Amino acid sequence: MSQQGQLMHDLPHRERFQIDGVYLNSAAIHPMSTASADAVKRYLAERLRSGTAVGDAIADERNDAKALFARLINCEAGELAWVGSTMIGENLVLAGLGLPEKGAHIVTDAAHFQGSLYLYQSLQQEGVEVTVLPLQDNEISPERIDQAIRPNTKLVALSQVSALNGFEHDLAAVCAAAHARGVPVYADIIQAAGAVPIDVRASGVDFCACSTYKWLMGDFGVGFLYVRSDHIGALRRPQRGYRQLLSFDTHFLPHESPHDHPVSFVAGADASALFEVGTSGSAAVAALKVSLGYLLETGVATLQAYRRTMVVRLQDALASLGFQALTPYASNGPIVSFALENAMALKPLLDAAGIQIQLYQHRFRVSPSMFNSMDDIEFLVDLLARFVRR
Structure with a gap:
């Protein structure tokens, strides 16, 4: 055989x-498996009947899915935050690094996602210097990225696997070159996660993000942002919301303990406490938990x-x-x-x-x-x- x-x-x-015809376009939208679709149906059936039970269950589903994705890319769950999309994750990384900053320099390449190229070219209007490396023989070598880095370079940003032509960066080599110059690396992994093996520890990548409706076989509206643990304490918190809290107490209602302020809270210290704001799409999480389990099993x-x-x-x-x-x-x-x-x-x-x-x-x-x-x-x-x- x-x-x-x-x-x-x-x-x-x-x-x-359940595929109609010959579908050879999974890099655009990957069909959902029947098992994932069944998980969504179960979630919707519960939503028809109640609210509280679903809320309790989906919190566990969300934690389980995050743990599964952490296994898939070899990181800790605390290094992951739920985001709405890949590009939201990339924008959050920039904000966490304090970008845009006048005079700062960013290195990217023409094989990066079109929305990202729009993002970086737009930052030039705010005083950011941007180098977009053209393809040579349909590739971008780590050596060319290294040569493009300057003393004022604040970030190297790329797609691990290009949606344009499928070119895959040698991410470990890019990170080694950038880190030798003190520059962090962001990778868009939407065309990589679930399609090619990813080990963020081995590559040394600082940040990466992906939505889940492509090779992770999930749905729109949920994604992951990975932040290497040693960066979490150094990044700015670009936005705030209840998903960042470990506890929240009021002190102005009857029988409550007095306090100097009407409310008190304790914020977390992991990636979710840095970047998560509100609730992610629960039906998409239910589908994703099933597909991630399949990817890890297979x-x-x-x-x-x-x-x-x-x-x-x-x-x-x-x-x-x-x-x-x-x-x-x-x-x-x-x-x-x-x-x-x-x-x-x-x-x-x-x-x-x-x-x-x-x-x-x-x-x-x-x-x-x-x-x-x-x-x-x-x-x-x-x-x-x-x-x-x-």
Whole structure:
């Protein structure tokens, strides 16, 4: 049996999902598994009946999910804060570092997320100096990042796996170079978490964030921000809310103890006490707890190996058809991209065939996942071959 066949035999992926057609666009939105959907249904059923019981249960779900994600990226739960999205996490890191600051310098690259590039270019209007490194051979080397760092550099910001073309940074090498110059590193891990193995301890990354609706197979509205423990005490608290409190007492109602102030409180000292403000989406947390358990049970490296066979086939077949690859061939990520003038011309053919990939004006992106098979890949290759021959 081939490696692909053995992995399909060992890992029953497809029955965990209800996929319409050939879905090869999980880098955009990953389908939710039936088990996660069932968890959401159970939560909603309880919401129909009561409020208090759900509130008590979801607090445990939230703590359990955070602990599972901590295992997935090898950190402590106290180094994680719930955030609404990846970009909220990135903005919170900047605020915690005191940025924007006139005269400060930030290093990023053209493979970073488009919203992040907008963020950093906008900061230039507030006096921040920004270096955006262009891609060379579809990559950005650690050496080029090191060369871009200056005495006034306050942050290196990047996507561990680029949504643009699937390029994966050597995060440990980037962090080693930046730390040698006293500069922290932020990584957007939304296209990495659940898709490639992550070890924040081994890489040394200072901050990272992700939403959960992509390779973590959760839903919109919840995400994680990781802050390495030795940074927590040094960062500014950019916003305040009840989720940061360990205790809160009033002193103005009948029978309450007197105090110099009408209320007293004790704030926590971990990442959640620094960055969390209000409640996260409870239904999304319920779904996420299930999917994180599956990822840990199965192993991200195992899923990566299964997907790698499909990615290599796409790279080889589409290159032979004349498509210009934008993804480094050795990439182990979940994304493969190709340049194509007027790529939107593919849409009628794809729609008619029931195939979903990501189309842009002059490029397209394919991102297979655990529920895909080599038959899906060959179906897409055949369609693209017909497009070339027409």
